[in-house]
Amino acid sequence: MVKSxxxxxxGPRKVSLKEIELEPAEDQVLVKTFQxxxxxxxxxxxxGEVPKEVSxxxxxxxxxxxxxxxxxGSKVRxxxxxxxxxxFGPGTFADYFLATAPYGCLQAPEGVDIEVACLGEPLACAVHAAKIASKNVGVGDTVAVVGAGFAGQIILQGLKRGGADLLFAIDKIDFKxxxxxxxxxxxxxNVERDNVVKEILDSTDGCGVDLVVEASGSGDGLNLASEIxxxxxxIVIYSHYMKPFLANLFRWHEDALNIVHACLMHHTREEMVVWAREAFRLVRKNIFNxxxxxTKRYSLSEISDAFENEILNRNSIKTAIVP
Structure with a gap:
């Protein structure tokens, strides 16, 4: 038994640290958090965007x-x-956490930096989307990624290696x-400074891009994808949307758009493990950097500050919490 x-x-803008006692069950492992x-x-x-289904x-x-x-645990092999x-969660914002074998965690392979290994879950999700998107890219295709956060950066790298001829990145943060x-x-x-639709149409002879990945997590991002x-x-949809929004499905229908879902988190734990292994394989081959x-690191005791700073200063790609 350990205290953690x-x-x-x-609730919105309310996060605290509490003490918890942890002891692995027979099918669990106890992990000391590195990152x-x-x-x-x-x-x-x-x-504040908490779905009503979340307690x-x-x-x-x-x-x-x-x-x-x-x-x-006694039955873990x-x-x-x-x-x-x-x-694969939950409970990682902690000194220690529990994971259930065999699909609640995955051993990091040799040759993968430990800080990168600790990003296995989001990396698996992004690599899954990158490979799905790349399968839909042909020689000479023009491609756009809406949202240049962590997932967007990984997807962008995959599309570049996958053969995209002209690659646009769209965001509202210059740092990203x-x-x-x-x-x-x-x-x-930059959506807050540039006329994105005009710029893309001008660069593609008025046609628009062959493929766009939506990775911004916003309804505005998906609607922009529909326009370009x-x-x-x-349109490859990576994002997990937290609230309803209006979308122009008329465009989807009239222009016979191909809509592809690429969000791994809604698949099984077994598939998560498969894609984490694939992500690590590609990292070891230097496909993904x-x-x-x-880009930012905070101690666990600073977790409230970390989230507040994500609001006040969005100049971060992936923010780490290190106990």
Whole structure:
């Protein structure tokens, strides 16, 4: 039995640390947290976009992270003390967390930096989307990514390696667009400054892009995607939307758009493990450059400040919480 601080999400802009006692059940492992990180969904919850289906409080909170196995349950055979594992959640905003074997966590392979290994869950989701999107890209295709956060940056890297000829990155934060240029975007557009639709139509002979990935998490982002894709083009939806919004489905129908869902989190735990392994394989082959995307770090005791700063200063790609 260990005592651990763990984050409790009580409601919009209310997060606290509470003490919890943890002991692994026969099918669980106890993990000492090395690093957790803030998901885009966590930020939406904190900002007030909590779906009515979600019961509050959420305790323990956090689902991205990893660390060292310090104790294993009596029936666990997949893991041993000392293993470095990444978690599929929940409870990672803590000094320690529990994970259920075999699909609640995954051992990090040799050759993967531990900070990157702790990003296995969001990395798996983004790589899954990148590979789905890349399957829909042909030689000479023009492609856009709406939303240049962590997932958008990974998807952008995958599309660049997958053969996109002209690649647009779209966001409203210049800091994120700077990263997008670093990772292969040919043209970056700021929605608060540029006429995105005109710029893209002018760059594509008035047609629009062949494929657009929506990774902003906003209804505005999806509607923008609908405006910039060509007739018979493809929209790949990565985002997890927290609240209803109006969308122009007339355009989808009249232009026979191909709509592809690419959100891994709604699949099974078994599939999550498969895609985490695939993500790590590609990281080891240097297909994806992940570590530079960790742009801010806070201690667990600073978790409230971390979320508040995500509101006040959005110049971060992936924010880590380190106990």
């Amino acid at each position: 601080r763990a984050a409790c999400f009580e 957790a990180s803030i998901c885009g969904t966590d930020k939406l919850y904190y900002f 509050l409080p959420i305790f323990p909170w956090g689902h991205e992270g990893g660390g060292f196995v310090v104790k294993v 997949e893991f041993k003390e000392g293993d470095i594992v990444m978690s 667009l700077d990263f997008a240029r670093r990772f292969g975007a040919d043209i970056t557009l 894709v060509r007739h018979n083009g493809t 992940v570590k530079p995307l960790i």
